[in-house]
Amino acid sequence: MTRKILEIAYDEYENIDELPNEEEIETIEAAEDALKNNGHSPYSGFNVRAAVRTKTGKIFIGKNYENAAYGSTICAERAAILEASNHGHINDINIVAITGKSDECDSTEPIDACGSCRQVLVEAEQISGEEITIIAACTNGKIRRIVGMDNYLPFNFGPKHLGMV
Numbered sequence: 001m002t003r004k005i006l007e008i009a010y011d012e013y014e015n016i017d018e019l020p021n022e023e024e025i026e027t028i029e030a031a032e033d034a035l036k037n038n039g040h041s042p043y044s045g046f047n048v049r050a051a052v053r054t055k056t057g058k059i060f061i062g063k064n065y066e067n068a069a070y071g072s073t074i075c076a077e078r079a080a081i082l083e084a085s086n087h088g089h090i091n092d093i094n095i096v097a098i099t100g101k102s103d104e105c106d107s108t109e110p111i112d113a114c115g116s117c118r119q120v121l122v123e124a125e126q127i128s129g130e131e132i133t134i135i136a137a138c139t140n141g142k143i144r145r146i147v148g149m150d151n152y153l154p155f156n157f158g159p160k161h162l163g164m165v
């Protein structure tokens with residue numbers, strides 16, 4: 001038996017102005033702007049917004065959309081990726097920014113994608129052939145920046161395993 005230790009690389013920032021480039025700042029600002037608009041999260045009271053940026057600078061927004069049958073709820077991240085895909089941009093996504101807030105309290109921890117959304121992001125990254133940068137933020141705290149889905153969903157399964165890319 002050989003035990004191995006996996007290290008995951010990520011950066012933390014105190015505010016969005018510290019992010020390393022204008023494209024990432026613009027993407028998280030788009031997600032924050034979308035948080036000002038109505039969503040549909042009457043059951044959890046937790047509002048999430050995601051902004052997906054393509055290599056050509058187009059930004060697509062997604063909101064979490066809850067359902068009385070809870071399992072039918074759609075996350076903001078997947079809604080944004082589907083919006084990008086609907087516009088022909090599933091193969092050139094390079095930045096995904098996530099933010100959110102609760103009706104009850106401000107989160108001081110970055111809002112991260114759930115496992116299902118990370119799996120969808122793996123698909124998008126492998127199709128594009130380049131690492132996706134994740135910006136996870138919240139309205140009242142630090143920002144986490146993760147480059148590459150191997151850091152966000154280690155030991156992932158994707159199109160490459162099926163010989164698709």
Ligand SMILES: [Zn+2]
Pocket residue numbers: 075076077078113114115116117118
């Ligand atoms: Zn999700």
